Amino acid sequence: MSLDAHDITWSANGAPIIDGITVSLPQGRLTGLLGPNGSGKSTLLRLLAGLLRPRAGTVLLDGRRLGELPRREVARRLAVVAQETSTDIDMTVTDVVMLGRIPHRTGLARVSGDGPRDVLEAEKALARCGLEGWGDRRWSTLSGGERQRVNIARALAQRPTELLLDEPTNHLDIHHQLDLLRMLADAPTTVVASLHDLNLAAQYCDHLLLMEAGRLVASGPPAEVLTEQWLERVYRVRATVTLSPDGRPHLRYTSLDDPSPAFTSGDGR
Numbered sequence: 001m002s003l004d005a006h007d008i009t010w011s012a013n014g015a016p017i018i019d020g021i022t023v024s025l026p027q028g029r030l031t032g033l034l035g036p037n038g039s040g041k042s043t044l045l046r047l048l049a050g051l052l053r054p055r056a057g058t059v060l061l062d063g064r065r066l067g068e069l070p071r072r073e074v075a076r077r078l079a080v081v082a083q084e085t086s087t088d089i090d091m092t093v094t095d096v097v098m099l100g101r102i103p104h105r106t107g108l109a110r111v112s113g114d115g116p117r118d119v120l121e122a123e124k125a126l127a128r129c130g131l132e133g134w135g136d137r138r139w140s141t142l143s144g145g146e147r148q149r150v151n152i153a154r155a156l157a158q159r160p161t162e163l164l165l166d167e168p169t170n171h172l173d174i175h176h177q178l179d180l181l182r183m184l185a186d187a188p189t190t191v192v193a194s195l196h197d198l199n200l201a202a203q204y205c206d207h208l209l210l211m212e213a214g215r216l217v218a219s220g221p222p223a224e225v226l227t228e229q230w231l232e233r234v235y236r237v238r239a240t241v242t243l244s245p246d247g248r249p250h251l252r253y254t255s256l257d258d259p260s261p262a263f264t265s266g267d268g269r
């Protein structure tokens, strides 16, 4: 089970958005995709998911070109949780989660609807997202964070081998952010998630990818990627990095434009 990109590019209106990225997602691990606003994280996730076709280069699933695989196989294998969700659909939580089971239906089940396995997977997925008993709630009545968790349950119900999530901690309170990242870190699935909270990325991810202006500028374990030098260059922040006993970095930062006493000297204060 592997998902790789080789020298992929993508552009819009002649401007390069993804500029020659080569990447392999570590199998069964949680990879954090980092980078400032507009650096290309969502676009890279869409390319890896086959939702966009690279202008050049290839995306390979188990060594086979994504564009040449049967769509059904890709729909079973890859699950995507995108950033935006529609607010006005009139479905129950169970209906939404069951969407994740559609690629698995074959033969008669395509028309006969949910089978016992589908129901079981949906219930398990809801439970993993702390949503037991929520099946009859109407989607349109859910809060932003509740919708986010239902969408993640839909992706888990799909039982993907590769799970791609665009800012999955968006809308979630800190308790649910920690629960989600722990669950993703413990899952036997290959997971890549774009994240803006660098300390959470450091705490839970096995592997990090750091993007800047459409390019992948650093990749590796958190302690190799979240360095003071990279943070200053890519995010324009001055950081102090300390390592916790398990070797994971912990960051404290301030903007380069902020003359904070913690980071200045000789100014008489």
Ligand SMILES: Nc1ncnc2c1ncn2[C@@H]1O[C@H](COP(=O)(O)OP(=O)(O)OP(=O)(O)O)[C@@H](O)[C@H]1O
Binding pocket: 012, 013, 017, 035, 036, 037, 038, 039, 040, 041, 042, 043, 044
């Ligand atoms: N279809 C498009 N047409 C024009 N520009 C686009 C298109 N898609 C993306 N872009 C531009 O490409 C850049 C990368 O966008 P992308 O959404 O991938 O960034 P991101 O790293 O996910 O940002 P954020 O952290 O703000 O979500 C942005 O400058 C965006 O405006």
